Amino acid sequence: MKFCSGCASPLLYQVPEGDNRERACCPSCGAIHYVNPKIVVGTIPTFGNKVLLCKRAIEPRYGFWTLPAGFMELNETTHAGALRETWEEAGAKATLGPLFTMFDVIRAEQVHLFFRAQMDAPEFSAGVESLDVKLFAEEEIPWDELAFKTVSKTLTLFFEDRRQGQFTLHTGDVYDHTDWPLDSFKA
Amino acid sequence: MKFCSGCASPLLYQVPEGDNRERACCPSCGAIHYVNPKIVVGTIPTFGNKVLLCKRAIEPRYGFWTLPAGFMELNETTHAGALRETWEEAGAKATLGPLFTMFDVIRAEQVHLFFRAQMDAPEFSAGVESLDVKLFAEEEIPWDELAFKTVSKTLTLFFEDRRQGQFTLHTGDVYDHTDWPLDSFKA
Numbered sequence: 001m002k003f004c005s006g007c008a009s010p011l012l013y014q015v016p017e018g019d020n021r022e023r024a025c026c027p028s029c030g031a032i033h034y035v036n037p038k039i040v041v042g043t044i045p046t047f048g049n050k051v052l053l054c055k056r057a058i059e060p061r062y063g064f065w066t067l068p069a070g071f072m073e074l075n076e077t078t079h080a081g082a083l084r085e086t087w088e089e090a091g092a093k094a095t096l097g098p099l100f101t102m103f104d105v106i107r108a109e110q111v112h113l114f115f116r117a118q119m120d121a122p123e124f125s126a127g128v129e130s131l132d133v134k135l136f137a138e139e140e141i142p143w144d145e146l147a148f149k150t151v152s153k154t155l156t157l158f159f160e161d162r163r164q165g166q167f168t169l170h171t172g173d174v175y176d177h178t179d180w181p182l183d184s185f186k187a
Numbered sequence: 188m189k190f191c192s193g194c195a196s197p198l199l200y201q202v203p204e205g206d207n208r209e210r211a212c213c214p215s216c217g218a219i220h221y222v223n224p225k226i227v228v229g230t231i232p233t234f235g236n237k238v239l240l241c242k243r244a245i246e247p248r249y250g251f252w253t254l255p256a257g258f259m260e261l262n263e264t265t266h267a268g269a270l271r272e273t274w275e276e277a278g279a280k281a282t283l284g285p286l287f288t289m290f291d292v293i294r295a296e297q298v299h300l301f302f303r304a305q306m307d308a309p310e311f312s313a314g315v316e317s318l319d320v321k322l323f324a325e326e327e328i329p330w331d332e333l334a335f336k337t338v339s340k341t342l343t344l345f346f347e348d349r350r351q352g353q354f355t356l357h358t359g360d361v362y363d364h365t366d367w368p369l370d371s372f373k374a
């Protein structure tokens with residue numbers, strides 16, 4: 001961030017009065033441009049004992065499998081955003097269940113929220129960001145071809161909780177999203 | 188947002204290729220400037236049967252009582268942010284418990300996360316954003332002087348769950364944060 005989005009003046013990085021962090025400050029109009037983590041919302045869509053995964057048609061991680069998820073938009077709730085992504089990426093309608101995982105992905109400056117979701121029918125289709133969409137039983141999950149750590153952790157916890165017959169919220173952090181360079185992820 | 192923060196060119200609002208929403212697009216450098224909801228993290232700090240509240244020394248809602256909470260920063264987890272706010276606003280050290288409420292505050296473009304937290308000692312002090320900090324028993328809570336709906340909902344649910352002897356995660360949405368004009372809140 002080099003210029004003020006309100007008045008186009010060059011920004012100065014300094015600690016505003018009463019604050020304790022450096023921010024992008026505009027010396028002309030006085031605006032302070034804060035940058036905060038973004039929320040990624042997604043689902044674990046299930047039909048019977050199977051979970052729906054999408055094969056990514058976009059970078060990063062083109063060709064790898066993921067749960068449907070994406071950035072939460074303005075003017076929607078986390079619940080609505082999770083269902084919207086499930087529809088856009090996987091062409092699936094579902095009934096949302098409770099929040100299941102919340103992961104801080106620190107280096108990517110994101111918080112990932114995955115909700116359990118019961119598909120209304122075994123109907124789905126690849127959206128523009130997906131090459132393929134498919135239902136997988138636990139023993140069919142392509143563990144070595146999953147796109148992101150938050151997806152593999154969420155799936156691992158999901159199957160563990162399911163075996164124990166009780167689902168609980170899991171929170172934690174993932175410093176890096178995956179093992180490939182961050183630049184390719186944030187692009 | 189009128190100008191590109193990367194190159195200072197005037198922005199155009201249009202739907203980028205492959206997207207389905209209007210975004211602030213830069214015709215010069217090609218940057219797309221997304222705007223997404225922000226995360227507010229806070230705690231319900233308790234010592235014995237009492238809850239710690241802060242009297243706000245800043246607008247909006249100057250003089251009203253709130254749970255310690257504030258915007259999540261980059262390079263911290265939701266947990267670390269919640270404890271940081273508890274320290275900055277209430278001068279209290281606490282041990283974080285589970286996530287207790289997650290509220291979408293749609294009009295304010297925020298998601299509020301409140302964690303239960305056990306204070307390490309009955310020690311606290313007003314930070315620069317607080318006029319006063321005090322421990323309240325349930326019957327002492329100043330319900331008519333609470334700053335935000337997410338705070339009053341969180342406290343109501345906290346006492347309900349405590350009476351039932353079991354705490355669970357509660358999620359929901361609050362279209363408006365409070366009944367006063369939004370402009371004063373977002374300022």
Ligand SMILES: [Zn+2]
Nearest residue numbers: 004007026029
């Ligand atoms: Zn400016």
Ligand SMILES: [Zn+2]
Nearest residue numbers: 191194213216
């Ligand atoms: Zn530009």
